[in-house]
Amino acid sequence: MDKAFNAPSGRPVRSTKEYIALEDTYGASNYKPLDVVLTRGEGVYVWDVEGRRYLDCLSSYSAVNQGHCHPKILAAMTEQAAKLSITSRAFRNDQLGLLYEELCALTHSHKMLPMNSGAEAVETALKVARKWGYEVKGVPAGAAEIVVASENFHGRTLAIVGFSTDPGSRAGFGPFAPGFRIVPFGDAAALEAAINPNTVAVLLEPIQGEAGVIIPPPGYLKRARALCTEQRVILILDEIQTGLGRTGTLLAEEHDGVEADLTLVGKALSGGFYPVSAVLSNREVMEVLKPGEHGSTFGGNPLACAVARAALRVLIEEDMIGNAARIGAYLLAALKNIRSNRIKEIRGRGLMIAVELYPDAGGARADAEALMQRGILCKETHGSILRIMPPLVITRDQIDEALPAFNAVLPG
Template sequence: MTTVDQRTPAELAEAERYTAHNYHPLPVVVAEGEGAWVTDVDGRRYLDFLAGYSALNFGHRHPELIAAAHAQLDRVTLTSRAFVHDQFAAFCRSLAELCGKELVLPMNTGAEAVETAIKVARKWGYQVKGVENERAEIIVAADNFHGRTTTIVSFSTDPEARADFGPYTPGFVVVPYGDLVALAAAVTPNTVAVLLEPIQGEAGVLVPPTGYFAGVRELCTAQNVLMIADEIQSGLGRTGRTFAIEHEGVVPDMYVLGKALGGGIVPVSAVAADRDVLGVLKPGEHGSTFGGNPLACAVGHEVVRLLATGEFQKRSAELGERLHARLGELVGRGLVAVRGRGLWAGVDLDPALMTGRRACELLAERGVLAKDTHGSTIRLAPPLVVTEAEIDHAVDQLAAILAEAV
């Protein structure tokens, strides 16, 4: 093994020299990963408690997902949607069945899936609901995070994501998250959809009030408005259910999926809805050269197969109880509050002690990787393959940096 930090400074300097500064990463240069662990270029191991913002729900290099990718790499990786390949139908069928919907539309990134949902909702509004052309409105929540395209940042309330990227796309109405009264007041005859995260991840893993989404569902049904659940971060096992919206006992009209759907190997996203919604699209109106490619479908199909067993949802629910119990012990001992569901937690530190960024730096020094957001909040989202011992180890390291700061 090489000396610790022998290669890291040079690698960081090279990255700094040749890349645009759209991220502010921790000073860690990952070279290998397996399960819940990664190893840097100098041989130091870290427990990954971010899991690629939930893109790595199944851990690094899950053997069954890697095998599916390897097998497809030896056959065909891209055809474009000008043709049909032999992995396409099986992936689309299995994902539709997992979602309980009739159709799916595969894309690549989460932002592409959100853009797809927006286009579908608008077209549905004009062709099915009868909204006057160019007048469609979509209601979204403050503090949302749905991506960073020019359209999506148009309805962001985060100054860092939004500032200096205008002119902004019209057609969006922002209301407070979790406020059903405000949402109801915002609905007009031009409202075609309500687009919400079942849990707001970037905002600090914010869980809505009990009954909120049941009310949203009732309102959307009564007003003939599509209910769209952005499950890109919250879905596919992260919260102890296949979809986080299941905790609220409701079914949306459209699921927006991404991140974990690619198994941490390739970008795979999709929207899922019934035929009366997704069926409004006709050839030539929307697409992607790489969307639904053979490699993506092979990996995505294996992801769906893993989820269909219920094993990962069960692990997330059970291990999530342990994570939240352990974190709860630290409230009043450096932590102000803990939120979340399953293996997903938003942790508010006492701002008098340190920022979230400083906490993540100190955790990295102790071999645990996490990510800050909004001041003194950090997010914890380990892969669903994490063990009890690994959860305890990570929380112990958090407890140690808090104790040192008090």
């Protein structure tokens, strides 16, 4: 066990309890993490400050699809950091245009707008959709509406939590911005009924991640695409968690054979090394933005672009997307073989999997804690759902190594 690899020169390693005490004393209490203090990662594994190794089955909510500390992404980051890290968009740099070209070619997009976080990408899409509605569709000033789905999760900004249906996200943060209609996720008839002449966009997750890997009924996204086309409405798909290989295709929309007007990507766009997100668009929608109307100091900086280019390159060259499809199917089948009267449903696509327990089965937090004791890191959501989302580089042997822990814990 290497117990000292995180210690700065001349300073002793602190214990898990000491690190937790520091967080509890000085940090805001807006998270409830498992009581493991991580200090190193490589591939699908992470190590805590006591030297214990864990299989990461959360992947930082898909931010490390390429695995922890991928050497080729690390090399691109250190090389670029030694040359030029940021210019601001007041000047051009030699990495931004290359990222534009490569990401647009990969996703069949016309235009790209770079940002930093996923929430910033969502906010950007909302602004673009409203501006398009006023300037192109002709919606009366101040009347634009955007249709969203219940149980959505698109981020934590004030505008976004204003159209959340999660009480924990909304309570105490109002008043909220108007202009949003909420319909049940997966209900095409409700979506159709909500669209009116002032509707400028429909914003959906192809698979709802934070809600517990909720996959919509077959044909739902196709119908949403058709309705948006018929009614001249922008279809925005938030692929920040589902995109870049997580579900076994580059974008989750591919499973339904649709293309969004605005596609949002982030998280794995940097392989976990740096905050990078992007709004991908067709030309008509994106070109409503003029100089000075939207921006970001760090968005599109050369360090971010170099990292994103490397992250995309290894995703494709190392067939991580194909691996997600193959290993995801194997893992899903293996989990479904677990016999337990606590399990209500096991569902997933690619390496985006959820185990939903019956509400009276004790809660998924206890399972996450029990799995942690057996060297597996997962996280509960909505009380009774356990998400299993390992990096896309995971092998069948590593899955087989982890299965005994799931077989021991999930039956209860």
